[in-house]
Amino acid sequence: MTTHFQGKSLLKEIDYTPKEFYTLIKLAEHLKYLKQHNIEHHYLAGKNIALMFAKTSTRTRSSFTVAAVDLGAHPEFLGASDIQFGKKESLIDTAKVLGSMYDGIEYRGFDQAVVDGLAEYSGVPVWNGLTDDWHPTQMLADFMTIDEVFGRIKGITLTYLGDARNNVANSLLVTGAMLGANIHLVGPKSLQPSQAIQDIAAKYAAESGAQLLITDDLAAGVKDSDVLYTDIWASMGEEDQWADRIKLLQPYQLNMAAVKATGNPDTIVMHDLPAYHDLNTKLAQDIHAKFGLTELEITDEVFNAPFAKQFQEAENRMHTIKAIMAASLGNLFIPALPEIK
Incomplete structure (x- = not known):
């Protein structure tokens, strides 16, 4: 049995089953090991990634950029002044154009409907870098950090x-x-x-x-x-x-x-x-x-x-974002994992 991720978007956490979400966290831990040991992992060689930022960003932009390069892909940044949604071009038209040129799209902005629309009309995986409603890539990093510190997530x-x-x-x-x-x-x-x-x-x-x-x-x-x-x-x-x-x-x-x-002395x-x-x-x-x-x-x-772990958490943004891009674009064989711990 394998868990199927190829071609799938991450618009909000519930797009994935709990076990799939946990699988991404464990994949991120593996990719972190590879990076720390200078083991190449060019699963997205030849791919092009659009990074769309209607909102400013430090960690999310850096994470997607470094993760894409580590995976062998080319990231292209499109800032607020580059995005024409509703001004000179509709969301649907923009999504179709970008989908014809890029293999995956990241979007960070305000309205959840925008990232949903990109996924619906682009035909490529879309990843939510933050909207007013949800922050799924942050959650991958947060629960990865908890798993690293405590050795488990369940019951924390x-x-x-x-x-x-x-x-x-x-x-x-x-x-x-x-x-x-x-x-x-x-x-x-x-x-x-x-x-x-x-x-x-x-x-x-x-x-x-x-x-x-x-x-x-x-x-x-x-x-x-905890x-x-x-x-x-x-x-x-x-x-x-x-x-x-x-x-x-x-x-x-x-x-x-x-x-x-x-x-709790271990908080x-x-x-x-x-x-x-x-x-x-x-x-x-x-x-x-x-x-x-x-x-x-x-x-x-x-x-x-x-006991403050925010910088470990910040680094894990990159490893977990790398995991979701690799899983949804890299044609990886991902074996089914045991139950969530």
């Missing part, structure tokens, strides 16, 4: 603190439920996931045994957690909402008190980055000038602690 308890209705929180809830990890989303009631997202997660949790908790009670949420995770308090396009977000989310800052409240900390833990960015300096804060969603003490 991950608690997310902050804006619990953004794309990362949605994806963590659903992906954790798929893989059998217990997910706690902790944030104010006004920033919790939609009922539709909760229903998707509950369906998977019933099958995997994952325990899900959505609460505004920080102490209850973090208790016994992983504490946070994200920026205002996503791209929400920069005018900082005053409201700070007021709502300061009680949910990932600080040392939150770490100690887990009661790790994760963050999908960028993180506002000091005043070394223009945004943080502007926030400091307006609100007097030197740290936002995570404190500098926690960010630089030995």
Whole structure:
């Protein structure tokens, strides 16, 4: 029995079965080993990849670029000024043109309908580098990191603190439920996931045994957690909402008190980055000038602690993105894996 990936897009986590998603994580761990040992893996030699970025990016762009080159493919960057959707050319027409020239397309932007449309009309695999609704490539990296640190995913308890209705929180809830990890989303009631997202997660949790908790009670949420995770308090396009977000989310800052409240001496900390833990960015300096804060969603003490794994997590973006590109374009023979651990 083999798991079939060839030609398949990754638009959101639930496009794959839990076992397929886990298979991609284990493939990424194998590809990481190959890279660390300088073993060539040109599974996509001669392929051309379009990298479409309506939103700016550091990790996602770098990950797709390096991953494509490592696989022997040529990546071509198309920035916001290069993408004509709805301005000079329709999404459907653009998708058909790009699909005739490229072997795969990555898209990072706002509306999920755009990445869905690219997949429907291009005829090639499309990978979601982030939309307002989902962040599947981030999830592959996050759960790979958990697997590396703990040796398993199933039964691990991950608690997310902050804006619990953004794309990362949605994806963590659903992906954790798929893989059998217990997910706690902790944030104010006004920033919790939609009922539709909760229903998707509950369906998977019933099958995997994952325990899900959505609460505004920080102490209850973090208790016994293996992983504490946070994200920026205002996503791209929400920069005018900082005053409201700070007021709502300061009680949910990932600080040392939150770490100690887990009661777990082996707790790790994760963050999908960028993180506002000091005043070394223009945004943080502007926030400091307006609100007097030197740290936002995570404190500098926690960010630089030995149990903080955000840079391992960031590196794993590249290995997991490489896995999804290789699996969907490389005509690989991927044997079926054992049950999710």
